[in-house]
Amino acid sequence: MKKHRVIPVLFLRNGFLVQSKQFKRYQNLGNPVTAVKRLSEWGSDELVYLDISRDDNYDMRRDDLGHANRSSVLDIIEDVSKNAFMPITVGGRIRTMQDIEQRLALGADKISINTKALDEPEFITQAAREFGAQCIVVSIDVRLEEDGVHRVRRDGNREATGFTATEWAKRVEDLGAGEILLNSIDRDGMKTGYDLPLLDAVSSAVRIPVIGCGGVGEWEHLAQGLQQTKVDAIAAGNIFHYSDQSVYLARKHLFGAGLNVRSPELLEF
Amino acid sequence: MQRVCILDYGSGNVKSVYNLFSAVVENVVISNAPADIEAATHIVLPGVGAFAAAMRRIHETLPLDVLERVVRQQGKPFLGICVGMQVLADTGLEFGETPGLGWIGGQVRRLESGDFPLPHIGWNNIDAKRPNPLLEGLEHSPDFYYVHSFVFDAANPDEVLATTDYGQQFSGAIARGNIYGVQFHPEKSQRAGMRLVKNFLAIQ
Numbered sequence: 001m002k003k004h005r006v007i008p009v010l011f012l013r014n015g016f017l018v019q020s021k022q023f024k025r026y027q028n029l030g031n032p033v034t035a036v037k038r039l040s041e042w043g044s045d046e047l048v049y050l051d052i053s054r055d056d057n058y059d060m061r062r063d064d065l066g067h068a069n070r071s072s073v074l075d076i077i078e079d080v081s082k083n084a085f086m087p088i089t090v091g092g093r094i095r096t097m098q099d100i101e102q103r104l105a106l107g108a109d110k111i112s113i114n115t116k117a118l119d120e121p122e123f124i125t126q127a128a129r130e131f132g133a134q135c136i137v138v139s140i141d142v143r144l145e146e147d148g149v150h151r152v153r154r155d156g157n158r159e160a161t162g163f164t165a166t167e168w169a170k171r172v173e174d175l176g177a178g179e180i181l182l183n184s185i186d187r188d189g190m191k192t193g194y195d196l197p198l199l200d201a202v203s204s205a206v207r208i209p210v211i212g213c214g215g216v217g218e219w220e221h222l223a224q225g226l227q228q229t230k231v232d233a234i235a236a237g238n239i240f241h242y243s244d245q246s247v248y249l250a251r252k253h254l255f256g257a258g259l260n261v262r263s264p265e266l267l268e269f
Numbered sequence: 270m271q272r273v274c275i276l277d278y279g280s281g282n283v284k285s286v287y288n289l290f291s292a293v294v295e296n297v298v299i300s301n302a303p304a305d306i307e308a309a310t311h312i313v314l315p316g317v318g319a320f321a322a323a324m325r326r327i328h329e330t331l332p333l334d335v336l337e338r339v340v341r342q343q344g345k346p347f348l349g350i351c352v353g354m355q356v357l358a359d360t361g362l363e364f365g366e367t368p369g370l371g372w373i374g375g376q377v378r379r380l381e382s383g384d385f386p387l388p389h390i391g392w393n394n395i396d397a398k399r400p401n402p403l404l405e406g407l408e409h410s411p412d413f414y415y416v417h418s419f420v421f422d423a424a425n426p427d428e429v430l431a432t433t434d435y436g437q438q439f440s441g442a443i444a445r446g447n448i449y450g451v452q453f454h455p456e457k458s459q460r461a462g463m464r465l466v467k468n469f470l471a472i473q
Contacts, residue, residue, distance in 0.1 A: 001393065001394065001434060002385070002389070002391050002392065002393045002435055003391065003392045003393065003394075003412060005391060005392065040459065043459065045391075045392055081284065081285060081288060082288050085285075085288070085289055085292075085456060085457060085458065085459050085462055085463065086414070086457055086458075086459050087414060087457050105284070106284075107284055107285055107288070109285075109416075109457065132317075132318070132388075133388070134388045134390050134416050178388075178390070179390075207386050208386065209386075209390070209391075232391075262392055262412045
């Protein structure tokens with residue numbers, strides 16, 4: 001039987017692995033390549049790498065910019081694919097077909113598109129035709145607004161889009177996306193659990209797999225995602241970086257709860 | 270001392286396959302040169318994409334006469350991965366009917382997945398059907414990573430080493446003598462993938 005996936009999401013900002021909180025505050029967590037090696041050894045099902053660097057917002061107050069941790073996202077993909085024998089999704093600042101081709105050639109398996117999909121929805125169709133729907137993931141950032149509606153935001157929560165979450169999810173499915181990475185902006189880094197109504201609404205509205213993300217503060221939150229919504233995969237950022245054996249422990253919790261994930265015990269042989 | 274030759278017909282995932290084999294043995298080349306194929310102890314045909322396009326590129330880029338001699342006559346261990354497995358069939362039914370290499374009897378047709386969406390993407394377990402050195406230590410139905418919409422129907426069921434279930438049972442791994450094929454991607458399957466590669470390289 002096919003298994004639900006447990007996916008660590010790594011946010012990269014100007015070459016560093018960072019923790020993110022509500023898309024506003026970032027804390028440096030160190031070398032991205034070392035982190036990936038660790039997460040791979042612990043048995044992640046897949047990794048998502050999102051480059052959230054901004055050219056116009058370069059943090060020059062840092063005094064460690066010359067540190068060896070800092071490398072381009074392309075170098076990182078290449079290093080990561082040598083260390084991690086698992087599927088890798090790469091996103092952030094994808095604007096052209098060449099951007100996609102380059103990342104796939106370096107060892108990425110899937111590409112996550114966000115802003116470009118909103119700017120030019122046909123890009124999803126073109127990319128899926130060229131590289132196969134299985135490798136085109138559309139990342140959707142959603143905020144629960146005061147009127148109680150989940151609306152899609154763009155440019156790292158800087159602007160509104162006019163779409164509700166389910167409207168845009170159905171649209172990207174029709175356009176040929178192979179998968180949706182669904183992020184909750186208000187839950188990001190809050191450790192209060194997934195926005196379950198959001199995950200449920202979107203995963204019920206489309207047939208393509210939805211990866212739920214944002215808000216996980218304990219392993220039980222991952223279980224809730226699978227028990228209370230139709231997401232195919234559960235993702236989280238921060239929590240996987242703070243504890244030793246994190247992915248193993250997460251999987252152990254889920255497997256123990258009778259959920260359909262890869263057995264933690266079968267990862268060693 | 271093993272020496273691996275990974276054939277490159279432009280299938281896209283050659284680098285990942287190279288990385289995995291390189292993690293296990295020192296001598297790994299990506300090459301279609303007859304000298305490298307002759308010098309290799311083990312030959313690997315990776316693959317992603319569609320059957321017809323893969324066959325066209327295989328005819329354009331690979332020295333099939335050399336492979337025919339080395340693999341089918343001399344019996345060098347050969348592993349086809351994903352579409353690299355599918356092209357071993359007699360025919361493929363993706364975008365019309367295309368002749369395959371015909372090294373293992375069978376037909377490649379669309380997976381009838383019922384309510385499950387295609388492509389079949391993700392981790393799914395194999396059920397070993399018969400003992401084989403390729404699956405040594407992998408008898409406890411470990412999960413492997415799959416990305417595909419088409420499957421290999423083997424003409425001889427005895428040549429199916431393991432099956433996987435996604436709406437229906439299909440061939441996860443097949444073999445005829447020294448010629449092996451796996452529908453999943455060992456290069457994306459972490460430890461299970463590495464074990465399979467070690468098993469393949471232990472076959473003489």
